[in-house]
Amino acid sequence: MLWYDQLASQVSVPQVVNDSKTPSGRVHVGSLRGVLIHDAVYRALELRGVPARYLYGIDDYDPLDELPPVGGELFREYLGMPLCNVPAPAGSEAGDLAEYYISEFLDVFAELGVDPEVYRMRDIYRSGRFDAEIDQILRNSDVVRRVDREVANAQRPDDWHPFQVICEQCGRIGTTRVTHYDGEQVTYRCEPNLVKWATGCGHSGRISPFGGNGKLSWKLEWVAKWNNFGVTIEGAGKDHNTRGGSREVAVRCLGEIFGKPGPMNIPYEFFLVRGAKMSSSRGVGVSAREMADLLSPELLRFLMIRSQPKRPVDFAPEHDKIVRLYDDFDRLRAKARQPDENPNEKRLYDVAQVTLEDDYYAPPFDLLLSVVQMPHLDVEREVTGLKGAELTELDLKHLRARVRSAQVWLDAYAQDEDRLELQETLPREVGELAPAQREFLHQLSKDLAEVSWHPDKIQTRIFDTARLIPLAQPKAFQAIYCALLARSSGPKAGNLLAFLDKDFVRERFAETPRPDVRAFWLDTDLQERGLLEWLEKIKDSVVEASATARFQGAQTSPAGQDDSVVRGLGVVELRITTADGKSHLKRHLLVNVEDVGGTLAAEYGYFSDQAAKLVQQIGDQIGRTVPFHLADLVTEQSS
Secondary structure, X not given: OOHHHHHHOOOOOOEEEEEEEOOOOOOEOOHHHHHHHHHHHHHHHHHOOOOEEEEEEEOOOOEOOOOOOOOHHHHHHHOOOEHHHOOOOOOOOOOOHHHHHHHHHHHHHHHOOOOOEEEEHHHHHHOXXXXXXXXXXXXXXXXXXXXXXXXXXXXXXXXXXXEEEOOOOOOOOOOEEEEEXXXXXXXXXXXXXXXXXXOOOOOEEEEOOOOOOEEEOHHXXXXXXXXXXXXXXXXEEHHHOOOOOHHHHHHHHHHHHHOOOXXXXXXXXXXXXXXXXXXXXXXXXXXXXXXXXHOOHHHHHHHHHOOOOOOOEEOOOOHHHHHHHHHHHXXXXXXXXXXXXXXXXXXXXXXHOOOOOOOOOOOOHHHHHHHOOOOOOOHHHHHHHHHOOXXXXXXXXXXXXHHHHHHHHHHHOOOHHHOOOOOXXXXXXXHHOOHHHHHHHHHHHHHHHHOXXXXXXXXXXHHHHHHOOOOOHHHHHHHHHHHHHOOOOOOOHHHHHHOOOHHHHHHHHHOOOOOOHHHHHHHOEOOHHHHHHHHHHHHHHEEEEEEEEEEEEOOOOOOOOOOOOOOEEEEEEEEEEEOOOOEEEEEEEEEEOOOXXXXXXXXXXXXXXXXXXXXXXXXXXXXXXXXXXXXXXXXXXXX
């Protein structure tokens, strides 16, 4: 069972799931984690047939305690006032600052398929719905003070009451302190120095605490919600769930004042951006709206719920992370196609969807990032070719969503090094590639001639060619990206090449300046110890082996040197086929005749003897005879 199904399996009676948000700034994406965690639980309850409601509160009676990023100093006079009583920024159609921020967040809810019953605390307080809870809590202010002291080690004055009045003179709620309650009215003072972020006016008075004249302190507001709404499930971030923290205080107060247990808890970690926590009021991080514009809805849901709640989610809109996220989701989709074998993956995939849909075809995201940057390509036509069949309406729906995601990322988040541009001519950087990389490009040009122009076939041929140079795979792909894009990285090479004209690709690779054969041999030399260690690892899987010895001697000696001194190199090339059908080539530099000296014939004879001995040693190690061919002298710059 996944975590939300485990939680849902523990209950059978009707449930009320609750979550809330203070709209003190543009709501960052981290706030969506709580929304989607509670939504996953609500969906799990529904799936099990447990009657459930999902409530979501807008805590707009909280005070403005920081200058908002939009407007800044223009809002200084409103510091300390309820957010719903603070005007919206100039030019906004919203009626107040709270609505200005929360309306955007609620729009994202709809896109993600989240449909809770939304309530606003201004309405709850002004309607009198919390009057009974306010009365009961104020009558037990001594209990609250004691719990604060015992649980949180917070020392409250003997006249402190967990309630804040909206000052009748200045309209601030964050600066008032209630010191007495007689059952009908509270006595309060708007204190100039109660908090650092706002200045009270000094007014004192008596007023009824009911009908929206003030609000409970937020821990006790939590208690009032749980009691009044009958909340049975509500999680909270790790900052509220520490020992002696606000959650523990609220649960204890609920028990001592109303005689009820606290709701089932779902402690969850923060959503981080590059390891840092975000803040709505300070505008730190990526907003929920921006992330919903970047990621398609099912990807954003997947990002938030795939991990256990107690594990942090660390995501930034960077190339590697967004590509990896889409790749992870596509792997999940693939596994979900076999629900009997992968029930958890199927369940996670279902919960990640906005509405349940059939499977669809979607190309890798890194490929789309490349295609949308090539204006000569028609994305839908190319993806149709990649699928090998006409795209369905569902295919097109998700393809267009991914294209939008790719375009948003390119417009808003891509760094210069992330951008791709197909080079019109061979980049000069190709000449700086290592000899083995340049020889690889030449050989690949030949090897691609008979390849079916499909991404998987191309990718396989790239691997095959690289093994027979030999060239490490990362270096092989680096050479391809350099020749086409003038950069060292890019999307999956088979996908990229499949979208380009075959003749263009082959001609481009063939333009690469070939290396001197001596430089090529030196670049691909595997020292004897390395060769023997590699053979030891694969010897049990060898099905075929052969060796060729090649020798290059200079035709003329350098000026000023004796003609009897011949410069040359000799190599043994070992070709191995393993049980998986793959062919490998390893090259070992056997002798540098500059170190031996002598005539061409003498050095050739020395080399051939040494080559034969090495091949015999190889045969002994792998337990089979290795056919050995001594090639003619190599005198041209070719391999």
